[in-house]
Amino acid sequence: MIDMLLRYLSYGFVRNALIVGCLVALCSSVLGVSLVLRRYSMIGDGLSHVAFGAIAVATVAGMAPLAFSVPVVVLSAILLLRISDSSRISGDSAIAMISSGALALGVCVISVSGGVNSDISSYMFGSINAMSRSDVILAISLSAAVLIIYLLFFNRIFAVTFDESFSGATGIKTKAYKMLIATVSGLTVVVGMRVMGALLISALIIFPALTSMRLFKSFRAVVLSSAVISVLCSFGGIMAACFFDLPTGAAIVVLNGILFLLSLAVSRFV
Secondary structure: HHHHHHHOOOOOOHHHHHHHHHHHHHHHHHHHHHHOOOOOOOHHHHHHHHHHHHHHHHHOOOOOHHHHHHHHHHHHHHHHHHHHHOHHHHHHHHHHHHHHHHHHHHHHHHHOOOOOOOOHHHHHHHOOOOHHHHHHHHHHHHHHHHHHHHHOHHHHHHHHHOOHHHHHOOOOOHHHHHHHHHHHHHHHHHHHHHOOOOOOOHHHHHHHHHHHHOOOOOHHHHHHHHHHHHHHHHHHHHHHHHHOOOOOHHHHHHHHHHHHHHHHHHHHHO
């Protein structure tokens, strides 16, 4: 078993997948705590559908999919949050409207171009073989930006997450920080599409946060626990994908689901 693990780790594409997978897991898990507590957890699912539509358009047009998707997904994240704050349209309706529209656009573009090819399929469900050098560099850069932003504004993000009204009364620009959370969430979704797949990336936002909330009470403990759980599941899922020839994103989500069920059992006795 150890020999097989070392053999797989000697392959460059596996190391690339592990680097990007763990960085994405770290970013999505810390952001996921705030999104789940703010009841914006489904924003990840909505953005993943937007990302799929953007990737389909970019692939057919011959553009770099990730580079094209970054501004599209970030702008969509900001738009989703602004619509959610509107009294006329509820948050879940806004997510359903934008995500279904983007997904429909992607399906139409793919259909016109001749159907799903292997490249688009890897973006949909994730693939450890799909990480190019440019993808890894872009993923590391965006992940570093997300983590730096989160650490720099951790206290304000914490305040806005728990009590937006009080935070606004103390002088914190709550709308600006909500836009910041939306922006880094969009970046995380784009970064994770190669490993997790556009249709599964939202699970990394939801599962680790919910698992940690079953085990810990303080915000800082939940964030740290969520990060550890997410990184371990990503590492384990990627290696399981290598050993058993499974889709990478699906393997990672299954491990997260198992840990969540275990946390439900543990929380009953704690």
